[in-house]
Amino acid sequence: MGWATSWTEILGFATGAVCVWLVGRQHIANWPVGIANNVFFIVLFTQAGLYADxxxxxxxxxxxxxxxxxxTHGGGPGSAEVLAVRRTTSTEWVALVAAGATGVFALTMLLSSATDSSVPFWDALTTGLSLMATYGQCRKLLESWWLWIAADLVYIPLYIHKDLYLTALLYTGFLVLCVVGLLRWRRSIAGSATGSRESLGAAA
Known part of the structure; x- marks a missing residue:
């Protein structure tokens, strides 16, 4: 297609797509695959001057x-219970938004003064949104998918601007997978609620 790319970008594309697909299915293998994806992107983004990314x-x-x-442990010491999908509480939202806004502001200032980044705010914004989304993913918070969707909507034009066309295409795929993941996790919550009601009915 006439795009300039590299094996690093191709491997980042492949591992990233697999990782997001596994997250949507709540498969534990998403974590090691995701780590491999992170390593590829460290190299790629450093070369592109996206230092925050x-x-x-x-x-x-x-x-x-x-x-x-x-x-794998449900968050409890010594627990073997699988962590369930749930909604983000108001307290968690306040903490996430406050931490995210503070981080974006501080990182924008740092990138503007200490690097040659040509997109300090957008680089910082995607970083803040991604960290918020990843924390939510770790806790299986349903709304983490909305944060990923918001991040992807900024990432796609940012990578096109940086001539990372394959990565922009990957993040377009991420956007679609995020919508699928959101719907799957929403069904998971609905299924858990139905199961709880049935258990209460049987107990009664």
């Missing part, structure tokens, strides 16, 4: 360890 991948790797543990 490159640094974000390091944070993603750390969060992947946390999310991997949360998904």
């Amino acid at each position: 490159a640094g974000l991948q390091v944070v993603f790797i750390a969060l992947a360890g946390y999310g991997w543990w949360m998904w």
Whole structure:
């Protein structure tokens, strides 16, 4: 298609697509696949001058360890219970928005003064949204998918601007997978609610 690309971008494309698909299915393998994806993108984004996005991948790797543990242990010490999908509470939203806004402002200032980034605000914004979404993913918060959708809507034109066309295409695919994941997680919550009502009815 006349696009300039690299094996790093191609491998990032492949592992990223598989990772998001696995998250939508609540499959635990999304975490190791996601870590591999982060490594490829560290290299790719550093070469493209997207320094916040490159640094974000390091944070993603750390969060992947946390999310991997949360998904397998339900968040409780010594618990083997699988973490259930739930909605984000008002308190969690306040904390997420406050932390995200603070982070975006601070990172924009840092990128503007300490790097040669040509898109400091947009780089910082996608970083903030992605971190908020990843935390929600670790906790299986339904609304984390909306945060990913918002991030993807900024990522796509940003990567086109940086001539990362394959990555922009990948994030277009991510956008579609995020909608699918949102619908699957919503059904999971509905199924859990139905199961709880049936259990209460049987107990009565």
